[in-house]
Amino acid sequence: MTETMIPLWEVFIRSRNGLAHKHVGSLHAVDATLALQAARDLYTRRGEGLSVWVVPSNAIVASDPADKGMMFEPTASKIYRHPTFYDVPDEVGHM
Amino acid sequence: MATGSVTVADTPLLRYLLRRADDALILGHRVSEWCGHAPIMEEEMALANMGLDLIGQARSLYGYAAEIEGAGNDENTYAYLRDERGYLNLLLVEQSNGDFAATMLRQYLYSAFIHPYWLALMGSPDTTLAAIAAKAEKEAAYHVRHSAEWVIRLGDGTAESHRRIAEALVRLWPFTGEMFEVDAGERGLIDAGVVPDTAGLREGWKHDVAAILQRATLEMPADGWMQQGGREGRHTEAFGHLLSELQYVQRAYPGATW
Incomplete structure (x- = not known):
């Protein structure tokens, strides 16, 4: 019961320099300071992180699952958008 | 058949190591008692993390003590096979958890002491001690931050949370003076420049x-009479109950391993 009164936060972690912050989960916390501490305690116990972001879940604007067809299906037939028709020289390395 | 207790040599450095190790072990054990009982999942993990940090610190210190003593004791015999009077921890850390407010306040009062202590110990010419301190310092810094944030929020929270943490402050305050007590043996180590004062x-x-108390709208108690005795192995009533649980498996099943 008490938990429903505690705001929900989304947690993003950057595991290495140069990578983007990645969504890893959510948590409950009364404010931003404690949300950041809880994110550290819950999601970085095994050396996962170099940087943590927390964002109030209600700040996220999400697509409607009912719009799935309109939003995402039209791309399925456009295989030419995938850069798979090129030979990448070995010297280029990781792309 | 129950296992007999071990005896430990009495030298200033060994005594010093056991005091610090016992502080960490006993507080770590207290914090671990929250497992499965924390008010929210997030604090369940925060408490478990702090407990594991502390028990890790205890292991490092016991390991060094075993090396110095060289009498066949190891971290397990120190932790599980001494009698009550052999433990030299602060009375503060053995006090029962009480509620979440009391636990966080106890954590804060201790961490606010031990964090600067580890920082100072990092300068020790004893490289093992300095290395243990360097690792513990980072852990303690987080314990200070986390527990202080809760002290502030509970003190400056609802009437109920304020009442609870104010009561805990009155209960725990007389145990804080012992943190700064130094006996003749430790004075020798301080004078020799091995450990901080x-x-x-x-x-x-x-x-x-x-x-922190001011931000928590809590009144700092006056420095009255302070409890002591833990550093000499004289404990409060709560400690016997703690030990009976801590030592149960090793006493009932001597030498049991995973």
Whole structure:
């Protein structure tokens, strides 16, 4: 019961320099300071992180699952958008 | 058949190591008692993390003590096979958890002392001690931050949370003076430049604690009569109950391993 009164936060972690912050989960916390501490305690116990972001879940604007067809299906037939028709020289390395 | 207790040699450095190790072990054990009982999942993990940090610190210190003593004791015999009078921890850390407010306040009062202590110990010419301190310092810094945030929020929270943490403050305060006590053996180590002088940390601790209590709208208790005895192995009633649980498996099943 008490938990429903505690705001929900989304947690993003950057595991290495140069990578983007990645969504890893959510948590409950009364404010931003404690949300950041809880994110550290819950999601970085095994050396996962170099940087943590927390964002109030209600700040996220999400697509409607009912719009799935309109939003995402039209791309399925456009295989030419995938850069798979090129030979990448070995010297280029990781792309 | 129950296992007999071990005896430990009595030298100033060994005594010093066991005191610090016992502080960490006993507080770590207390914090671990929250497993499955924390008010929210997030604090369940925060408490478990702090407990594991502390028990890790205890292991490092016991390991060094075993090396110095060289009498066949190891971290397990120190932790599980001494009698009550052999434990030299602060009375503060053995006090029962009480509610979440009391647990966080106890954590804060201790961490606000031990964090600057580890920082000072990092300068020790004893490289093992300095290395243990360097690792523990980072862990303690987080314990200070986490517990202080809760002290502030509970003190400056609802009437109920304020009442609970104010009561805990009155209950725990008489156990804080012992942190700064130094006996002749430890004085020798201080004079030799091996370890920092806890007495020198007292003003800084009071200053830090006063600032947090003020933000928590809590009144700092006056420095009255202080409890002591833990450093000499004289414990409060709560300690026997703690030990009976801590030692149960090794006493009932001697030498049991995973």
